[in-house]
Amino acid sequence: MANKQDQLDPRLANSRRRARRGRVGARQKFPILSFMRIPNRIFSANGFDFWANKVLLDWESRFPEDVLLRGRKLYKSGVIRSVELKKGFATLITQPREERYFILEWDNEIQIRSSHSTDDLQAFAVAGLYEIEALLAEYTMGFPQRDAHITSEGLPQVTHRRPASTTKLALQLSLIGEGLRLDFASKENVALDHREHLVRLSHLSRKAGFFKCGNGFLLSSPYRIWVFVKQHLPKWKMLFDLTVPESVEKLLRDPEVIRIQLDKVGSGLSVQATFLKKPIDSALQKHLLKAKDEWVLLPGHGIVRLAKEDQQVWQQLEGLDHVPLYLSINTPLERSEELEAWQRSLLDLDGTLLEKEHPLLRPYQIKGVRWIKHLLNHQCGALLADEMGLGKTAQILGVLSEMSLTKPVLLLAPATVVSVWETEAAHFYPTLNLRKWDPTMPLDSGIYVTSYSQARRSAKKLQAVDFQCVILDEAQCIKNPKSKIAQVCCLLKTDGRIALTGTPIENALSDIWSLFHFLMPGLFHQNVKALHEHANRVAFQQKIAPFVLRRTKKEVLRELPEKVEIAVPCFLSEKQQHLYSQWIESGKAVFGNTFEKAKDNRIHFFALLTRLRQIACDPGLVYPDRPIQQSAKWVMLEKLLCEGFQNGHKVLIFSQFLQFLLRLKPAIQKAFPKVDCFELNGKTLHRKVIVDAFQNHRGPCAFLISLKTGGTGITLNTADSVILLDSWWNPFVEQQAIDRAHRIGQKKKVFVYRLIATQTIEDNVYKLQHAKSLLSDAVIGNLSDASLLENHFPAVLQCLRPLQNVL
Structure with missing residues (x-):
């Protein structure tokens, strides 16, 4: 059965039949170069002329960059083993193990058809055009060749050899702001018998990196310009009648390095670029600052090199109205003697x-x-x-x-x-x-x-x-x-x-x-x-x-008494445990069993976390009718206060939940009627009066303090006990609260009690605090490696996930 694609285009079928009979015609053969594989070539005189005219055009611009990349990869892999050129179309055949046939046409647009509908047709078109371009260039360069026999469509067999032009193509090079330009010496110089030279020029210029620009070619990359002058220019001089100005000949020298030096001017820095130990004027400096590569074509100076890191630092400094001296620290740029002296002074x-x-x-x-x-x-x-x-x-x-x-x-x-x-x-x-x-x-x-x-x-x-x-x-x-x-x-x-x-x-x-x-x-x-x-x-x-x-x-402060920190577990009451489990289950219903949907609704997720933490402290924070006695933390706090007051301690009690403190005050006053209980929160009007009253108080007492209001800016060094009722995401906020008592002037050992509700989110919050403390110690404590850089939300999410197997 005929291939479906063959039915659509009989030329594919003809190519397939000729390949099977082994009579593809006399092939134009060339020596296989050490760096490339050359496929079998068949072409007629009309076919050669047709495709020679086409490849002179800037055909690469007709394809997207990703297609060009795939096509170049196919071309370099040698997948095409046979090329046949005819007027209007070309036939491409791939390797025998994956034998496929392509018809490449070029009228106003480039079109390609294949015997396999799944092929990357555009990429194969690019590979085919590169193959055709190489064929035409190699033929015009005078490689040894056999006569090409034209046998298609029943024409009489003839022998055909392209006449070689006896005159070289006249070209001229020039350096312009955009790069190295290649032009024809004169339009009249380009005659019909120069077509083979034009094909050669098209192939060599593309190989060197030139691209079509108006009526000529342009090589814009300074590095490739230098490579062209060093490696390709001698060969071009033999192949073409090439006019090379002195400015281009100078590019044979190795590029000089641009040096950027910082100098101290008053209280700031000046930045100066030098070339051959001479300052570069402001216009050329702007040119260097805009350069996108380490190799730069500097007008009037040729190709120079500017280290990318130097350029980046220079660009950053150039954008500032005032460049402070400290920006010279740890930069790769050279520094003047005066600036070096300033840096030595900074460290002294x-x-x-x-x-x-x-x-x-x-x-x-x-x-x-x-x-x-x-x-x-x-x-x-x-x-x-x-x-x-x-x-x-x-x-x-x-x-x-x-x-x-x-x-x-x-x-x-x-x-x-x-x-x-x-x-x-x-x-x-x-x-x-x-x-x-x-x-x-x-x-x-x-x-x-x-x-x-x-x-x-x-x-x-x-x-x-x-x-x-x-x-x-x-x-x-x-x-x-x-x-x-x-x-x-x-x-x-x-x-x-x-x-x-x-x-x-x-x-x-x-x-x-x-x-x-x-x-x-x-x-x-x-x-x-x-x-x-x-x-x-x-x-x-x-x-x-x-x-x-x-x-x-x-x-x-070696004389400062030590600080003893104790984690106190609090086991939820049965009713408290039941409420906590209900909120966990409601969270699963909204966010999934592993809370995987939490990222999509963070506001509600953090609201759930707050509710869980409140229930772990006191169910009455969520359900106001619940008595304080249902709080496991109140039960533990009462025990700690009882022992502390008996031993004459002054106790600071911190919580982030103001309502919890308001519920605790009457409970403490009822349980310990003879002990004074002070209070400080955001509504307190005479803050200093309250603080002084506590500081001057003799005998045991309690001070209920909102973590946000009283965690900073006050000294309470007459207290010797600190109780943290609830864990906070940020351990440093808690540490600030502790240091209200453990600071200069403290005469006694300070005991710190952290009340942690077991089998709740607080267990994991406590672990998160430890990780953040390690990060701070690593960066600020001894400036060593900080390997723990937590992303806040994922870390909080992890605080909740381990609870799935607990409840």
């Missing part, structure tokens, strides 16, 4: 002396003052990341006392901490001119403290001021670089920048990236996501090391 802390006595500061705090002053003197930002309770506030006040103020200083802090700065300034440095700022006050050469919320509301006014220094207390408030307050802080104009936080990394490396985006803009050019890559994290840690000061209590 002994070169900075304090101008005043600081009798109330401890030795490690004085060292912190010197360190910050040293960095500010070198136009660098400073991140003071001492563990909570080591007196970061006092150290900043020491730095401010050393300043000769010529412009205003702005200090931003959470609203609950603003008054602390006023109190601490009056204690440590009574003569320091520190005032609470409101928008009605002018900003002269003084020190002003205000809240982040006020700064956000007064952003335009603050951003119009030129500050001497901007200081961020509890700087983790700007950990989200997309937040409004982070953007406000980064746009403030200032000579110096300082950030204070005991928790520079709360969730991921992006937290500290955001801090340095404020402290030293431009120091890190990669985006936040790039820090997930190991190599980028290592480089990141090395870069921040000179600008981060982190001390722990164990290192500097």
Whole structure:
């Protein structure tokens, strides 16, 4: 039975029959070159002329790039074993083991048909055209050849040999801004007998990388231009009458290297590109900055080389209005002697002396003052990341006392901490001119403290001021670089920048990236996501090391009593367990048995997590009619308080759920009527009065504190017991709460009790906290490898999945 495709096109059938009889006609044969395979060739005079005219056109532009790539792969694999050229069409036959037949036609469009309907026809068309182009080029180059016998359609057998042109094709090369241009010396020079030279030119120019451009050819890649001049140009001179200008001949030399040097100019950097030790003018610098390759065609200079890494750093610096000196650190660019001296000075802390006595500061705090002053003197930002309770506030006040103020200083802090700065300034440095700022006050050469919320509301006014220094207390408030307050802080104009936080990394490396985006803009050019890559994290840690000061209590406060942390398991009551199981089952119904649908509805998923955590604390937080006695945590808290009060302890009780604290207060007062119970939350009006009352209280007492309200900015070092009622995703928030008691001035050992509801989400939240603590220790503690970079949502999701086999 005839092949279906043969019925559609009888030429396919004819080719198949001729192949089977073994009488395809006399084949034009050429020697097989060492680097390529040459198929059998058949062509007539009319066929040769027809396809010679076609391949001179820019036929590659008719195919998409992906098709060209597949076609080149087929061509290089040698899949085509026979080519027959006729006027109007060509026949292609593939290898015997997968023998297929193709008819390639070219009228106005290129069309191809196949004996197999599943073939990648466009790719085979490309492979066939490359094969045809090679055939025509090799024939015109004068390889040894037999006569071609034309036997098709019953014509009489004749012998045919192409006459060779006796004159060479005249061409000229020229260097232009876009690359190396190849043109015909004159239009009249191109006669009919030059057709074989045109085919040769088409083949060789494509092989060298030229592409059709107007009436000539263009080679745009500087590297390929250099390769062409070094490797191909001698052969072209023999084949063509080639005019080569001196500017092209000079390209035979190896390319010179462009060098980029940084120099110190005042408080900033200047960037200068040099060629042969001479500066390059601004116009050529712009040309180099736009280059897309390491090899660059520089007008008037030929081909030069500019290292890609150098160019990237140069581009980043060139886009800045002012290039700060710290951007010269850890760059591959050359540095001037003056800049090298500046960098050596940056690492020499002994070169900075304090101008005043600081009798109330401890030795490690004085060292912190010197360190910050040293960095500010070198136009660098400073991140003071001492563990909570080591007196970061006092150290900043020491730095401010050393300043000769010529412009205003702005200090931003959470609203609950603003008054602390006023109190601490009056204690440590009574003569320091520190005032609470409101928008009605002018900003002269003084020190002003205000809240982040006020700064956000007064952003335009603050951003119009030129500050001497901007200081961020509890700087983790700007950990989200997309937040409004982070953007406000980064746009403030200032000579110096300082950030204070005991928790520079709360969730991921992006937290500290955001801090340095404020402290030293431009120091890190990669985006936040790039820090997930190991190599980028290592480089990141090395870069921040000179600008981060982190001390722990164990290192500097050897006299501070130890802190003992105890995890206290709380077993849910039967009714509490039943409610918890019901909410788990309802979650499965919505999000699937393994909560695989949680990503599609994160808002409802996190609402479910909150409900589970509330039930684990106290069912009454979800069902208000449930008595507090159904809470396993109240049962355990009552036992701990009973023992603590009997031993005269002052106890801090923290929870993130305000309603839980409100339910606990009457229960504690009823169980311990003779013990005072203090309370601090977001609704407390006289915060300092309550704190002072607790601090001065003699004998056992309890202090119920909202984690969000009282976790920062207050000192409660007369307490010696801390109870954390519920686990928080962020372990550093809990640590801040603990350090309200475990800080300078503490005389007793501090006991910390974490109440954890067993067989609930809290078990896994506790594990998540441990992982985040490891991340912070790795990056900030000793600047070693940070192998634990948790993505927040998947980590939280994992907290819930293991519970499937528990309930």
